Amino acid sequence: MILPGGTLGVVGGGQLGRMFTAEAQRLGFRVAVLDPDPRAPAAQIADLHIARSWNDSDALAEMAARCDAITTEFENVPADALRALAAHVPVRPTAASVAPTQDRIEEKRLMTSLGIGVAPWAPITSDRDLPSAWSAIGEPAILKTSRMGYDGKGQASITSESTLHDAWRHFGSVPCVLEQRMPLDAEVSVMVARAADGTVTTWPVTQNVHVGGILHTSVVPASVDAPVEHAARDAATRIVEALDYVGVMGVECFVVGGELLVNEVAPRPHNSGHWTIDASTTSQFEQQARALAGLPLGTTDRLCAAAMVNLLGDLWRGGAPSWDRALAIPGVRLHLYGKTEPRPGRKMGHLTALASSAELALKRALEAWTALQGEVSGCLSPSRPAG
16 A cells, blocks of 8 residues: 555656646645656646656656556556566556457457447458458448547548448558447446455446547436446446456446447546546546555545536637636536647547536536637537437
8 A cells, every 4th residue: 555645657648647646646645747748737737757758768767766656547558668667666557457448359359258238340450351341230330440549530430331441441451340330329438446455436327428529528417227327337347357457447338229338448537537526525536546556445426416528629719718708607617737739629628517417517517618619600519419
């Protein structure tokens, strides 16, 4: 067990690392960040910033020497780097427990082995697989690169065998999965944490809406039946136990015909869990720090209804948004990530609205978001899940 006063390390300095740093420091820990960007969001508030590459052997040696335990804020940290760190200091989660979640083919095979439902899919590892994959899945479908890809990147809608061939070549003929596009009742996710002693906690299920492949809103409690909520929490628990995973994980799911299907796993805190900062007894980032330090996990009760809406770089195209207009709405809280370069589609922050019901929380969050946009044409209104 690492007590407050010790130093926790995080590989990666993005917004997830920043929020982890803030919560770990609130608990009394020092935090060291390894990220090559001198302006990385987490580096701005960390106690120590090593501004070098994740593959830099000297940087890894310094992290191992300075930290009592180390975690990551993104899933694609080079495995060799994690193994190098783990030779000298506890790394949670381990490279071995993260590896199956870094490859969609392996991830879907894991779900199948655990008896967890997924959408019909077929692997594509060479051009010889294209005809059989198309025959097995057909239209409508989505082609996804097996590795990397997030916020809609590395994905393409497929409407014919010829578009499948074109998309696969566009992705560089890398391994992919062809997945049937499902008629969704809802998109939901569940955050789960597991301690080194095997203790598992889950948070209430969150209902999500994506726009353009990027998460737009998350609302809790989700408007799903109790069996779906139970299935999501149970699936998340089985996944972390099967992987011997220590840390916080996000599990994204589809609800189709009242049944739960796991879409993908994020081996880290997740955008859809940001509501826990303001509306849970223990946030996902505090839980990440507790799991890393070997402290008892906190309870995950929901304190009230909450809705989160992402703030993308598009909001800055006319200059800095008018934050006072959003903050004038009751129950609204602003979280900015310290990023200096707004770009379209880039997550710059989020708003969380608290209320007595999910409907009122979402209404407040969207009112605040709309107030920031002013007279933007085509204002999005995520009243239903994206298909």
